[in-house]
Amino acid sequence: MLVLDGVARHFNNKAAVSDVSLTIGSGSFVGVIGRSGAGKSTLLRMVNRLVDPTAGSIRFGDVDVTKLKGQALRDWRARCAMIFQQFNLVGRLDVLTNVLMGRLNTVSTPRSLLQLWKDEDRAVALSALEQFDISQLAAQRADSLSGGQQQRVAIARALVQEPEIILADEPIASLDPRNTKVVMDALLRINRHYGITVMCNLHSLDLARTYCDRLIGMSAGRVVFDGVPEELTEGVARDLYGLEADDVLDFDPAISPERFRGAVPAAA
Template sequence: MLVLDDLTRRFGERAAVDRVSLNIKPGSFVGVIGRSGAGKSTLLRMINRLAEPSGGTIRWNDEDVTALRGRPLREWRARCAMIFQQFNLTGRLDVLTNVLAGRLSRVPAHRSLLKLWSVEERAVALAALERLDIANLAAQRADRLSGGQQQRVAIARALVQEPEIILADEPIASLDPRNTRLVMDALARINVDYGITILCNLHSLDVARHYCHRLVGLAAGRVVFDGRPEMLDEAAVRALYGLEAEAPAVPPEAMDAARNASMRTAAFQY
């Protein structure tokens, strides 16, 4: 279980994340929602330790993540994979090499620098690409792919890390509706098939309601909503977004099809 206890991140006098306490059960798919600047990205970056907490603790099962340093911290970042809004691929390299970067924590530095990947490692990377229906792109340069294809490459890279948690920071923010569906479908399948815990920052309430088992809403760095998607009523939305309204980012019928195939068929208790 992932346990956040009074997790805080301050920038000067301002608290970007303010005493957040959450228990996230293994295998859950949690959507983190809220306005821009609510603290969503900072929260995920602290869990991965890309941002240092100003206070509070992060625990994964019996491990104190906030106390990790050196190699144990690098190992945690491999087990807690990040997917970013801007993909973070190396554009001049081919897709397969970008995916193999997810194995860096598992191989000696000289092998990775010289690209001396084993047959087994290449097979793992190709299997991840096949899983995401983009194995045919393995030899292409990453910068020649569409945004949706690049994000699926980034997901494949995270998958070959063999993570226990995937943190997806606005993974569909720059994508069109079709690629939004493809990327969210991919995350939903990974969650179901591998039992990997997923925390996903999302702007679109429509997407969040259809894919996530649980929603955590942040406003000014604090948790103001925590519950199942069907519990997010108009009053809760106002607390999160004020008077802002949102149009669906993806056609409802497409979302319904994805939802029926996702883990929402299983009961979720939080």
């Protein structure tokens, strides 16, 4: 269980996140929604400790995440994988090597620098690629792939870390509708099949309602909504998004599949 208690982050004199207290149950799929600049990305980056909180504490079980340093912090980042909007792949390296980067915390520095990967690690990486129907791309350079393919590679890299939490920061923001569905299906499959907790920043409320079992709405760095998707009425959404509400409430059937309540979507 992930527990945030009074977490805040200030940049100079500006509060990006203010007094956020949340309890995230294991195995949940949580959507974090809100306008651009609401504090969504900063919140996820504090959980992963890419950004340090100015105040408050973050705990996972008996681990005080806010106090971790050195190897203990690296271990936490392996347990709490991060997926970014811009994929963060090494374009000149092949797909398989990019996925193997998710195993860096399990190998020695000399072996990782020389790319002396164990057969076991290669098998794990190929298995992850197969799950997302991209194993045939293992030998291709990452920068030769489409955006949707690159994001699936990034998800495979996160999966081979064997994490307990996946944090996805606007993972479909730069994708077309077809690849949006493919990527969101992949995240949902990980959540349902492996029981991995997923926290995902999303701009589209239709996607958030479709895939998430809990929604957390942020505005000006604070949590202003916390409930199940059915509780996010149009009125609540308009309060949350203001003038931007019409942009995020549009329904697009191409990217809104049936609700996977208790089901595991097939591999993309």
